[in-house]
Amino acid sequence: MKTMASIKQNPPPIQVVLPDFRNLGFTLRTLIIANLLGLAAAILRSESLAGMWHELLAISTLLQPMLLFSMLALYALGPLIGQLSYRLGVLAVLAIELVAATLVWAFTSTLFGTDNMFGLGRWWLLTMLTTAVLLGYFNLRGRALSPAFAEARLQALQARIRPHFLFNSINAVLSVIRDDPKLAETALENMADLFRVLMADNRQLVPLKSEVALCRQYLELEKLRLGDRLQIVWHTDNMPGDALIPPLVLQPLLENAVYHGIEPSGEGGEIVIAINLEQDQVHALISNPYRKGSANHIGNKMALTNIRERLALHFDYEARLTAKESENNYQVHIVLPYRKSSKP
Amino acid sequence: MTAPLKVLIADDEPPARKRLKSLLADIPNVTVTGEAENGREMLSMASEQLPDVLLLDIRMPVMDGIEAAEHAQKLYRPPAIIFTTAYEAHALQAFELNAVDYLLKPIRLERLQTALARAQVLRPAQIEALHSLAPPRTHFSIHERGRILLIPLADVLYLRAELKYITLRTLEREYLLEDSLNRIEQEFPEHFLRIHRSCLVARDMIQGFERRHEDNGETHWVVLLKGYPETLPVSRRQQHIVREIG
Numbered sequence: 001m002k003t004m005a006s007i008k009q010n011p012p013p014i015q016v017v018l019p020d021f022r023n024l025g026f027t028l029r030t031l032i033i034a035n036l037l038g039l040a041a042a043i044l045r046s047e048s049l050a051g052m053w054h055e056l057l058a059i060s061t062l063l064q065p066m067l068l069f070s071m072l073a074l075y076a077l078g079p080l081i082g083q084l085s086y087r088l089g090v091l092a093v094l095a096i097e098l099v100a101a102t103l104v105w106a107f108t109s110t111l112f113g114t115d116n117m118f119g120l121g122r123w124w125l126l127t128m129l130t131t132a133v134l135l136g137y138f139n140l141r142g143r144a145l146s147p148a149f150a151e152a153r154l155q156a157l158q159a160r161i162r163p164h165f166l167f168n169s170i171n172a173v174l175s176v177i178r179d180d181p182k183l184a185e186t187a188l189e190n191m192a193d194l195f196r197v198l199m200a201d202n203r204q205l206v207p208l209k210s211e212v213a214l215c216r217q218y219l220e221l222e223k224l225r226l227g228d229r230l231q232i233v234w235h236t237d238n239m240p241g242d243a244l245i246p247p248l249v250l251q252p253l254l255e256n257a258v259y260h261g262i263e264p265s266g267e268g269g270e271i272v273i274a275i276n277l278e279q280d281q282v283h284a285l286i287s288n289p290y291r292k293g294s295a296n297h298i299g300n301k302m303a304l305t306n307i308r309e310r311l312a313l314h315f316d317y318e319a320r321l322t323a324k325e326s327e328n329n330y331q332v333h334i335v336l337p338y339r340k341s342s343k344p
Numbered sequence: 345m346t347a348p349l350k351v352l353i354a355d356d357e358p359p360a361r362k363r364l365k366s367l368l369a370d371i372p373n374v375t376v377t378g379e380a381e382n383g384r385e386m387l388s389m390a391s392e393q394l395p396d397v398l399l400l401d402i403r404m405p406v407m408d409g410i411e412a413a414e415h416a417q418k419l420y421r422p423p424a425i426i427f428t429t430a431y432e433a434h435a436l437q438a439f440e441l442n443a444v445d446y447l448l449k450p451i452r453l454e455r456l457q458t459a460l461a462r463a464q465v466l467r468p469a470q471i472e473a474l475h476s477l478a479p480p481r482t483h484f485s486i487h488e489r490g491r492i493l494l495i496p497l498a499d500v501l502y503l504r505a506e507l508k509y510i511t512l513r514t515l516e517r518e519y520l521l522e523d524s525l526n527r528i529e530q531e532f533p534e535h536f537l538r539i540h541r542s543c544l545v546a547r548d549m550i551q552g553f554e555r556r557h558e559d560n561g562e563t564h565w566v567v568l569l570k571g572y573p574e575t576l577p578v579s580r581r582q583q584h585i586v587r588e589i590g
Contacts, residue, residue, distance in 0.1 A: 164403075167430035168357065171449040175363035225357050263356075266382055266405040 018089045019138040021078035025316030027071055030134055037130055038063045061112065062123070066104045073100055094131055101127040145313065165222075165255065172225045187224055190217040194251075202247045205314060207341045208282065209241035212275070215250050219271075222258050229268025230258065238276035244339045245282075246310045252303045253286050253332050260300060261288030261330060282336040290330035304332070311336070348375045349460060352395035354386035354412065355379075355428065356404045360449065364399060364428070367453050374460065383412025384483070384494060390416060391491040395423050397463045399447075402429045410435070410478035414471055415485035418492050424463035435477055442473040480531050484512060486519045495519060497535065501549050501569055502576060503528060505542040515572060537589070539567055540579040553578070553586045 019026045042055035073096050074081075081089050105123050118126065169191060177184045197214055223230050250273075257271045269289035276283055304323060311319040311334070318337040323330070351374055355361045361379045368374050377393040380386035383400070384407040390398065398416060400409040413425050427446040429435060439446045444466065445459055466474075483494040499514045503525060510521040510528075529536060529544055536544040551568040554575070558564070565586050566575040578586060 164431040167449050168360070171363060171430065171451075172357065172359040174450050175359035175366070178366065225359060227358050263403065264405050266356075 016086055016139055016142050018081060018086065018093070018135075019142070021074040021081070023316050024318050026138075028317065029137075030071070031067060033134055033137060034063065034067055034130055037133070062104065062108055062118070065108060066100060066127070069100045069104055070097060090135055093135065094128065097127050097131045098124060164259075168225055169221050172221075176224070183224070187221060190221050193217050194221070197247060200247070204247075205244035205339070205341075206247045207241060208239065208243040208245050208275070211245055211247060211250050212236065212239070212241075215254055215273070218251055218254060219258075222262075226258070226262060226268065229265070230262050231268065231270040233270060233272045235272070235274035235276070240277045240282060240338060240340075242340050243277070243282045243336065244341050245336060246314050249307050249310065249334065250284060250286070252307065256300050256303055257286055257288035257330070261290050264291065265289065277338060280338045282334075282338050284334040284336075285331065287329055287331040289328060290325060291328065307334075346373070348373045349397060350375055350377045350393065350395040351397045351399060351460070352377050352386060352390055352393060352423070353379045353399045354381075354383060354404065354409065355399075355401040356381050357401075360401065360428075364451065364456075367451060367456055370453060371457055371460065383407030383409060383415075386412055387415055387485075387492050387494060390419055390423065394419070394421055397424045397426060397460060400425060400427050402427055402432050402435055407482050408478065410474050411481055411483070413466065413474060414478070414481075415483070415492055415494065417466065417471060418485055418487040420490040422465050424465050426459050426463055438473055438477050442470045444470050444474065480535075484519075484521060484523075486512075486521060488519075493519065497532070498548075500546050501572055502543060502545045503536070504544075513572075513574075537585060539576060539582050539585065541581075543576055545569075545576060547589075550589070553589075 038059045039056060042052050042059055046052040046055045074093070077092075077096065081092050084092060101124055102120070105118075105120055169187070173184050173187045173191075176187070194214065194217060219230070219232055223232075254271065254273070261271065262268050271286065271288045274283075274285045304321065308321050311321060315337055320335050322333045324333070325331075351368060353361055353364050353368075353376060355364070365376055365379070368376055377395050378389045380389050382404045386398065386400070387407075398413070400413060402409040404412075409427055413427075416422060416425065425445065427435070427439065427444065428449060428451060429446060430449040436446065438444070445463060447455055447459055481497065483496055484500065486493040486495065495512065495514060501513045501515065503521070504511045504513070505525045510523055510525060512519040512521045525542070525544055529538055535546060535548075537547050537550070539545050545567055549570050549572075551570045553565050554568055555563050556566055564580070565578040565583060567578060568575055
């Protein structure tokens with residue numbers, strides 16, 4: 001009934017949160033915007049192009065240490081700030097920036113003599129203004145993206161299991177019902193689980209182990225249909241089961257592997273799935289046999305685009321998906337930052 | 345009582361075949377003569393069993409159902425064809441449009457019964473319509489003494505238009521094919537190269553080109569084939585391919 005209720009509900013109110021200070025996307029955007037502001041200041045203060053470079057250099061002696069220091073401070077304090085409400089979080093960030101500004105000002109004035117280009121008061125004001133502009137930007141960006149989060153659910157539905165698979169599976173279950181009722185039971189249970197996930201609200205990240213469990217159920221169903229033509233090899237010894245991942249990221253890839261790699265071949269083949277943790281990144285590799293020139297890539301491209309978009313929505317620049325095809329093999333590689341679920 | 349209706353099943357998924365068999369077992373006066381895993385296997389079975397009806401899955405490896413249906417027309421007594429499919433939207437439209445029989449999986453007993461009762465041999469217009477659905481053929485088929493010979497596309501060295509037929513040459517032997525060079529050229533632009541008004545050569549089989557001098561002082565190019573001694577003349581009009589490829 002949970003899904004029924006969620007269909008009737010209005011979209012949830014937009015919740016504005018501070019950006020994730022440890023995300024590469026945050027760092028990049030902040031550096032770019034702050035430096036553009038610095039460039040604007042340099043243009044305003046100078047009369048000629050040559051003068052502009054000089055001004056930019058002068059501004060940079062304060063701006064760059066300031067940015068470096070701020071990034072480090074926010075990275076260190078990020079999780080603490082994250083526990084505060086939005087208002088308190090904003091105040092905390094402003095306070096941190098004021099402290100940073102003071103320290104950087106003192107540091108550079110001792111390093112370069114007392115010849116700082118701004119007085120401390122003016123420097124404070126500039127810092128507050130830049131911070132406010134950035135926080136405003138991230139606030140707007142958060143709002144702009146949050147309908148996208150709602151849409152992520154719809155997108156996950158679009159990446160849904162092919163009708164081809166649904167009807168073939170029902171057909172397979174029907175064929176075993178008379179001779180092997182137990183097998184038919186398991187198959188129907190697997191199907192029920194698959195569709196529960198497909199119809200669920202898919203905005204939240206899920207632990208990797210539940211996505212993998214879903215994949216195993218899906219593959220069991222395909223195995224019923226394809227028998228020995230479908231061989232699966234799992235390498236999950238070094239898999240962080242608690243890593244968070246958007247739901248239905250791996251399953252559609254496996255579905256493609258079966259549809260494009262196994263079904264068109266008479267003898268069948270082997271799908272290899274390797275998931276492991278390397279430093280702070282989760283790597284997932286899916287490879288399947290593939291014959292060049294086999295038709296119908298459009299479905300596959302659509303699924304890849306969809307998954308890429310959802311990864312970007314949740315992890316920004318820190319996640320990526322690459323696909324590689326060689327003479328007789330097709331491989332998809334996903335990299336995710338390792339975020340643990342809070343639940344054990 | 346009339347002789348039982350002979351049905352041949354082709355589907356790559358064992359459970360799907362099993363399901364069809366158990367449904368057919370419930371219908372009186374029907375026998376299943378065989379089960380094939382793909383179109384190619386179906387055709388070799390059909391040449392011997394001469395079934396009345398083919399139940400053909402569309403999406404199968406090695407040779408899909410639509411290509412198999414086309415080749416099956418060359419059987420001594422072409423069988424009626426009923427396609428079975430789980431979900432092939434584009435195919436279904438064409439089937440509806442051309443009144444080709446099809447069954448949707450999971451198949452119901454009653455639907456199967458009606459389909460068998462009115463099963464018909466495909467008309468040439470229907471075959472033509474299906475042709476556009478199928479990916480390029482994987483095999484050429486030749487009707488020879490009541491059997492269908494299938495020659496994999498990859499085995500073909502060259503195709504040459506004779507008076508009424510096309511000669512298809514493989515390393516082993518020559519076959520006579522009823523088809524048109526133009527149609528084949530359009531169907532496999534990547535695979536075959538036109539070297540003469542009356543000749544298509546498989547690109548993969550070309551070893552190289554050689555310039556030949558005639559007694560009257562003229563020169564022309566010939567194609568050398570991999571592993572086969574015969575050379576094929578390149579027409580004056582097609583000489584540009586020597587530069588493009590060689």
